[in-house]
Amino acid sequence: MTHQSYFENYIISNSKLDLNKKRFLPKILVFEVVKIQKFLIERYYAKYEFSTPFMLSSSDAESFTVDEILGLDGEQNKERNLKALLKFRLSYTESQGDPLLREEIAKLYSNLKKEQIMVFTGAEEGIFTFMNGILSENDHIIVQFPCYQSSYAIAKANRIDIDFWEMNEEANWKPDITKLKSLVRENTRAIIINTPNNPTGYNFTEAELDHIIDICRKNDLILFSDEVYRLGEYSNQTRLQNAADLYENAISLGVLSKPIGLPGLRIGWIAAQNPELLNKLQIMKDYTTICNSGPSEFLATIALRNVDTLIKRNLDIIQKNLGLLTDFFNKYSQLFQWTKPEAGTIGFVKIFFSDDVDGFCLDLIEKKGVLLLPSTTYNYGTQHFRIGFGRKNFPTALSLFEEYVVENLL
Ligand SMILES: Cc1ncc(COP(=O)(O)O)c(C=O)c1O
Structure with missing residues (x-):
């Protein structure tokens, strides 16, 4: 336009x-x-998240307090960290992100330096900046589906052509690479993927990611790889390399919000080898937030220095909860179809007992104070819901959900 x-x-x-x-x-x-279309998940949560006692669909793992973050460098350094935070001057910060923070982020990559990292206010700003700063009207993009709505809604508002690359539940959400090839057109500019995936929890295999990169390379496409659930793999063997390490025209999107459990810091980033792409993002960022919150960058730097500790605490919670959830779905397999995720904090469940998932989710809120997320918020029909299992109070929320099942669905 x-x-x-x-x-x-x-x-x-x-x-x-x-x-x-x-x-x-x-x-x-x-x-x-x-x-721009309404962001359906955000509007749904705006209505119910803070008024429903039990959140059973969150995509972020159990969060940490400021006190816990300040103590991550060891008790003896906590005082020093606290003093530094209290003395922190609230001026503008470097637009690309604090160099110390970028250095910590770059350590998550094998081949990238801090110059190839750009910090954003959440992953959401990274997506917005990419869609507005790099894509143009008349471009065509291919978007893995089902997906997080901003992966396509911003592009749609900018009159960019979109094809969805649909994942098939009956194939356990495994991708069809031949189908992806067939979607590439003359004016295709980018492929948008999200692995580990929201909402399915599917994580591409190394071979699948290689095929996708191969298609991008042959057709000179940008690969926008949303990796915000990375580090939340249940086994290290399934952890993929970041797309930005593997492909010269990839953009890897990361964030502290999800398995790391710090959504309130609103610190995300983009990593890319290609300086031209980074430059275009920079030009756009000057019109969004200009720079990030300094105190958040300070805390994020401590958090990333200790990322293994944070991830370990949250993976312990996730694995325990996942065990309970698997038992639950085995017990009620006549009501639900559950494809166990391979990473992250969420899964996407099919219901057999109704074709009105909105009605079911509302009834569950009213009767038990438990919040699931209906698939209508993903524009994905009326028979699925998202469940989240990254929080400490999950066992209580699940037992309330079970009470509902026993009292209403059997
Ligand atoms: C796939 C995906 N990308 C990006 C985001 C945005 O992350 P943040 O809220 O931390 O900006 C989310 C949040 O749910 C997400 O699920």
Whole structure:
């Protein structure tokens, strides 16, 4: 969309013009009104997350307190960390991200240096910046589906052509690489993947990721690889290398929010080898947040220095919860179809007892105060829900869910 048409759209969509009168506008002003779609998950959570006692669908693992983060370098250094935080000057920070923080982030990659890392306010800003700063109208992108809505909604609002690369539940969410090849067009600019995946928990195999990179390389495509659930693999053997380490035109998206359990810091990042891509992101970031929150960067640096400790605590919780959940779904297999995830904090479950998942989720909130996330918020039909198992209070929430099942579904 040109700047001019964007501006005109803005005027039309925001004015109180009587629709019938629009036909009297000069022709150049009559455009289809383009507005970004509502972010369905966020609106659903805005309504229920803070008023429902038991969150049973969160994608972030158990979080940590500021006190716990300050103590990660050992008791003897806690005082020093606290003093440094209290003395922290609340000025603007380096737009690309604090160099010390970028150094810690770069350690998560095999081949990248801090110059190839850019810090954002959450992974969400990274996605927004990519979609607006690198893609243009008339580009075509291919998006793995089901997926997090911002993987396509921002592009759609910018009139970028989108094809969905659908994963098949009956194949345990395994991808069809031949299908992906067939979706590539003349004007394809990027493939958007998310592994480990939200909502299915599927993690590509090394061979699958290699095939995807091969398709990108042959067709000169950007690979936007959302890796926000990385480090949450249940076995080290299934941990993939970051796409940005493997492919010169890949963008790897990371964040502290998910298995690491620090969503409140709002610290995410993009890693990429290609300086041209990083430069375009930088140009766009000057129009979003300019720079990140300094205290968050300070705490994030301590957290990443100790990332193994944080991940270990949360993987212990996740593994325990996953054991309970597997027993639960084995017990009620006549009601639910459960494909066990390979990483992360969430899974996507099919229901056999109803084709109205919205009604079921609302009834569960009302009767037991337990919050699942219906698949309608993923534009993925009416027979699935997302369940989250990264929190300490999961056993209590699951037993309330079981009470509901016994009282209402058997
Ligand atoms: C796949 C995926 N990407 C990006 C994000 C955004 O992460 P954050 O909320 O930390 O910005 C999320 C959050 O749920 C996600 O699931």
